[in-house]
Amino acid sequence: MPLHLTVNDEDRVSMRDPLTPLVDVLRDEFFLTGAKVVCREGFCGACTVWVNGRSVASCLLPVGLAADCKIHTVESLSTGGNLSPLQKAFEDHDAVQCGMCFPGMLMTLTSFLEREPRATREEIKAALVGNVCRCTGYERIVDAAFSLVSAE
Amino acid sequence: MNSLHVATSVADAIAALADRGDAGAPLAGATWIMRAPIRKEPHYRSYVALAKIEELQQVELLDDRLSIGACVTHAQLAAVIAPLPEFHALAAAAGSSANPAIRQMATIGGNLCAAGFAAADLVPALICLAAQVELAMPGESMRVSIGTFLTMRTNLPPGCLVRRVMVPRTTCRSDHVRLTLRKAGDYPVVIVSLAAELSPAGVVKSARVAIGSVEAVARRWEKLERLLIGHPLDPGDVTEKAALCAEEMQGREGVEAPGWYRIKVLPSLVGRAARNIQGQC
Numbered sequence: 332m333p334l335h336l337t338v339n340d341e342d343r344v345s346m347r348d349p350l351t352p353l354v355d356v357l358r359d360e361f362f363l364t365g366a367k368v369v370c371r372e373g374f375c376g377a378c379t380v381w382v383n384g385r386s387v388a389s390c391l392l393p394v395g396l397a398a399d400c401k402i403h404t405v406e407s408l409s410t411g412g413n414l415s416p417l418q419k420a421f422e423d424h425d426a427v428q429c430g431m432c433f434p435g436m437l438m439t440l441t442s443f444l445e446r447e448p449r450a451t452r453e454e455i456k457a458a459l460v461g462n463v464c465r466c467t468g469y470e471r472i473v474d475a476a477f478s479l480v481s482a483e
Numbered sequence: 484m485n486s487l488h489v490a491t492s493v494a495d496a497i498a499a500l501a502d503r504g505d506a507g508a509p510l511a512g513a514t515w516i517m518r519a520p521i522r523k524e525p526h527y528r529s530y531v532a533l534a535k536i537e538e539l540q541q542v543e544l545l546d547d548r549l550s551i552g553a554c555v556t557h558a559q560l561a562a563v564i565a566p567l568p569e570f571h572a573l574a575a576a577a578g579s580s581a582n583p584a585i586r587q588m589a590t591i592g593g594n595l596c597a598a599g600f601a602a603a604d605l606v607p608a609l610i611c612l613a614a615q616v617e618l619a620m621p622g623e624s625m626r627v628s629i630g631t632f633l634t635m636r637t638n639l640p641p642g643c644l645v646r647r648v649m650v651p652r653t654t655c656r657s658d659h660v661r662l663t664l665r666k667a668g669d670y671p672v673v674i675v676s677l678a679a680e681l682s683p684a685g686v687v688k689s690a691r692v693a694i695g696s697v698e699a700v701a702r703r704w705e706k707l708e709r710l711l712i713g714h715p716l717d718p719g720d721v722t723e724k725a726a727l728c729a730e731e732m733q734g735r736e737g738v739e740a741p742g743w744y745r746i747k748v749l750p751s752l753v754g755r756a757a758r759n760i761q762g763q764c
Contacts, residue, residue, distance in 0.1 A: 349485060350485045350517075372521060373518075373584065373585045373588075385558075385587045386583065386584050386587060388514075388584045388585060388588065391517040392513060392588065393487065393517060395489070396513060398489070439583070443583075460582050460583070460666075461668050
């Protein structure tokens with residue numbers, strides 16, 4: 332049975348098993364490889380996408396439950412070739428290293444900062460507890476996010 | 484290929500589940516079921532999704548109780564009841580479980596029905612608040628205490644689903660504390676949920692202590708409750724009493740912590756919950 336999804340404002344159809352993790356459909360069928368498959372347990376956050384505006388772990392969301400939902404991936408953040416403010420801050424703070432975690436970090440932090448534009452450093456760290464990074468030690472990522480708060 | 488029926492009403496879900504019999508199961512937030520392959524457990528051939536049933540996504544504050552639909556997520560629950568001090572333990576549990584992305588997906592009904600998940604945060608919180616579970620099935624519904632539900636949840640008949648959870652409104656103060664091996668974003672190795680009704684002088688009139696993650700299934704700690712009644716809720720005293728009773732616990736072995744460790748740290752967490760409740764006074 333075809334599953335209709337709206338991904339990054341485009342209508343898409345998947346014929347996959349409805350229990351297929353959404354991240355596999357995004358990557359293998361729609362070639363949106365920004366969301367990463369790492370733990371498949373909802374612990375690492377590398378597969379974070381937005382479903383109807385909420386940040387979720389796409390490794391644990393069956394594509395059948397995402398049908399008729401609005402899905403946004405990290406590929407949707409930049410517009411017209413321009414980085415989003417948080418993407419720019421990541422670049423400015425040299426926050427990106429191996430590249431596995433930061434798409435999920437961007438999705439988590441972008442929606443968090445929209446809700447909490449005056450967040451403290453501690454609140455930013457708390458928002459990131461579900462996003463694991465093995466390279467940076469987190470501080471530059473937090474610095475980048477906090478720079479947007481400070482600039483408000 | 485698995486089949487997924489997306490139910491549009493409770494009646495639709497009950498009929499679909501009854502029709503599928505033992506080959507089908509309800510699917511709520513899916514965070515537990517999607518990890519079945521990691522646990523080397525087979526999926527059911529057919530699932531009935533409950534996530535689009537509006538009735539199951541409602542939280543209602545009534546005169547005598549809080550009514551929580553089975554598909555209310557942890558994040559939704561935490562946000563709705565955060566301003567209500569009478570449900571503090573439940574708000575703390577819903578707001579601290581797993582990590583923010585999982586809290587957006589995992590539901591209260593799923594937390595209750597995941598029988599193999601010993602570290603479910605909402606379960607001890609609901610036990611300490613004396614919650615009841617409403618089950619819907621073909622032609623009838625029934626309401627059971629959460630303790631009874633935990634004993635029957637692996638043997639629910641086909642067509643039976645959790646419709647809502649009801650938490651009575653009381654004058655108890657409550658708290659929920661958890662020990663994780665990472666500072667946050669991890670599943671706890673010990674959970675303590677404590678609710679106590681205190682006299683104006685601070686003496687415990689009634690108490691419910693619930694322990695999660697220590698044993699395979701969360702439960703009340705009635706022996707400790709009896710020792711607390713009639714005494715001030717002094718954290719040091721509570722810790723000592725918990726240590727005296729701890730030998731009755733059967734610590735659960737796990738890759739994250741051995742059973743003895745869970746029992747060893749348990750009294751300190753009970754004392755911490757008592758201190759936090761004192762801080763609410």
